[in-house]
Amino acid sequence: xxxxxxxxxxxxxxxxxLPPKQPRSKLEPYAELIQELRKRGRSYREIAGIxxxxxxxxxxxxxxxxxxxVRASSTKKGKSVKAGTGRSIQPAPVARxxxxxxxxxxxxxxGNDEVWQRIQALKQRTTAGGxxxxxxxxxxxxxxxxxxxxxxxxx
Amino acid sequence: xxxxxxxxxxxxxxxxxxTTETAPRKRVILSMGGKGGVGKTSVMSGLAxxxxxxxxxxxxxDLDTENKARGSLTHFxxxxxxxxxxxxxEGLDAFLDYLDSGPPxxxxxxxxxxxQITHAWFDETYNPVTRRGIVFTAVGVVTFDPGSVESVLTWxxxxxxxxxxxxxxxxxxxxxxxxxxRESEQAxxxxxxxxxxVIQMGYRLPHLEAALRNHGVTLTDVVKRRTAVSELQxxxxxxxxxxxxxxxxxxxxxxxxxxxx
Numbered sequence: 001x002x003x004x005x006x007x008x009x010x011x012x013x014x015x016x017x018l019p020p021k022q023p024r025s026k027l028e029p030y031a032e033l034i035q036e037l038r039k040r041g042r043s044y045r046e047i048a049g050i051x052x053x054x055x056x057x058x059x060x061x062x063x064x065x066x067x068x069x070v071r072a073s074s075t076k077k078g079k080s081v082k083a084g085t086g087r088s089i090q091p092a093p094v095a096r097x098x099x100x101x102x103x104x105x106x107x108x109x110x111g112n113d114e115v116w117q118r119i120q121a122l123k124q125r126t127t128a129g130g131x132x133x134x135x136x137x138x139x140x141x142x143x144x145x146x147x148x149x150x151x152x153x154x155x
Numbered sequence: 156x157x158x159x160x161x162x163x164x165x166x167x168x169x170x171x172x173x174t175t176e177t178a179p180r181k182r183v184i185l186s187m188g189g190k191g192g193v194g195k196t197s198v199m200s201g202l203a204x205x206x207x208x209x210x211x212x213x214x215x216x217d218l219d220t221e222n223k224a225r226g227s228l229t230h231f232x233x234x235x236x237x238x239x240x241x242x243x244x245e246g247l248d249a250f251l252d253y254l255d256s257g258p259p260x261x262x263x264x265x266x267x268x269x270x271q272i273t274h275a276w277f278d279e280t281y282n283p284v285t286r287r288g289i290v291f292t293a294v295g296v297v298t299f300d301p302g303s304v305e306s307v308l309t310w311x312x313x314x315x316x317x318x319x320x321x322x323x324x325x326x327x328x329x330x331x332x333x334x335x336x337r338e339s340e341q342a343x344x345x346x347x348x349x350x351x352x353v354i355q356m357g358y359r360l361p362h363l364e365a366a367l368r369n370h371g372v373t374l375t376d377v378v379k380r381r382t383a384v385s386e387l388q389x390x391x392x393x394x395x396x397x398x399x400x401x402x403x404x405x406x407x408x409x410x411x412x413x414x415x416x
Contacts, residue, residue, distance in 0.1 A: 040278055046271070136315060137348040139308040145301050145339035 027051075027059060027067045038068060041135065045142070180288030181259050182416040183250070187295040188219070188265035188273070189306025194296050194325040194356065195219075197364070199264045200231045201356075202294075202414065204375045204400070205407045211415075212258035216250070219266035228264040230371035241269060247276040254289055259416045270306075274313040281317055291318040292413045295351075299331035304342055311345050319413050320351035326358040352413055354406040363387075363395055374400040 044065045051057040186195040206213040215236040217228040229236045239249045295307035376382045377396035
């Protein structure tokens with residue numbers, strides 16, 4: 001029979017013994033900043049400019065774009081592993097009387113419900129920050145001005 | 156140019172959106188920097204003269220660090236105008252020192268490369284500033300050059316409805332038209348979304364404009380014969396200046412709700 005606690009300890013020991021992996025992208029240390037800038041509606045080109053001016057990091061627009069996309073997809077994968085068959089290392093359970101366990105479980109379930117309600121409410125709350133919530137007008141400075149007469153002529 | 160040429164739709168006022176207070180306590184009027192040489196400083200200087208004429212106290216701020224000497228707001232109004240370098244870590248925070256006290260109007264002439272810094276500053280400080288009853292009017296100057304239109308649209312893309320918009324059509328040349336401002340899809344979309352107030356600045360003789368800029372002399376200085384520059388003392392210069400000034404003031408009068416708190 002397999003002793004799970006012993007296995008978990010072995011896994012933990014292996015994980016602890018490994019040196020931290022070097023970030024694959026030079027943008028990794030700025031991931032949070034980049035994510036926040038995207039949330040604030042900054043274009044990839046603007047972010048590349050900010051990184052160069054403020055952080056001294058030279059990265060092309062496409063590099064920033066790829067970094068954001070790769071991170072977004074890996075976050076999604078990470079979430080699905082946790083929710084599905086992924087194995088997490090947790091401390092071994094301590095034996096408790098059945099009645100105590102049941103009451104604690106009910107409490108924890110109620111608590112979880114409340115937390116989830118708070119999370120949902122927080123998600124739905126409109127941003128109170130100074131940023132523009134939704135753009136009513138968009139202009140891409142990389143695109144030339146299009147004369148209405150030209151557009152109609154093409155049609 | 157007549158007052159009927161002012162296309163002023165419903166005052167374009169985003170003030171109610173900007174502040175939760177019933178009456179704004181202070182108005183910040185800032186030029187939308189970007190394309191250089193379109194006449195931003197001429198418009199801002201003209202505005203300062205209009206306030207002066209109406210005896211309304213105003214704080215002038217010169218944030219145009221690129222326009223170092225001739226033709227800057229500091230040059231026109233001498234020691235009255237602090238020059239602020241926004242290219243520092245504090246950026247536009249120098250603004251805040253003038254928000255809590257002093258005159259009810261701040262007139263800020265922004266530099267060509269001020270866009271990104273101003274947009275970031277708005278993102279960071281807009282809510283606390285508006286809670287103090289401050290409202291903003293962004294002044295854009297368009298010419299026949301499509302670059303001037305792109306500048307305004309780039310600012311609008313970032314500022315959205317956080318400011319009221321006043322657009323000055325500057326007839327910088329005696330021929331040409333505002334095709335890109337009036338007939339491009341993007342400019343139309345901006346106009347339909349924000350209904351900016353639009354006023355005109357008529358064509359001015361280039362040599363007179365150049366003399367004013369080079370010597371840091373305002374139209375009022377010429378009209379009231381307060382200048383020692385000989386070419387600006389000539390009657391033809393005084394009469395021209397009087398005409399320019401009158402027409403400009405008449406245009407500002409049409410949009411005064413965007414210029415007063």
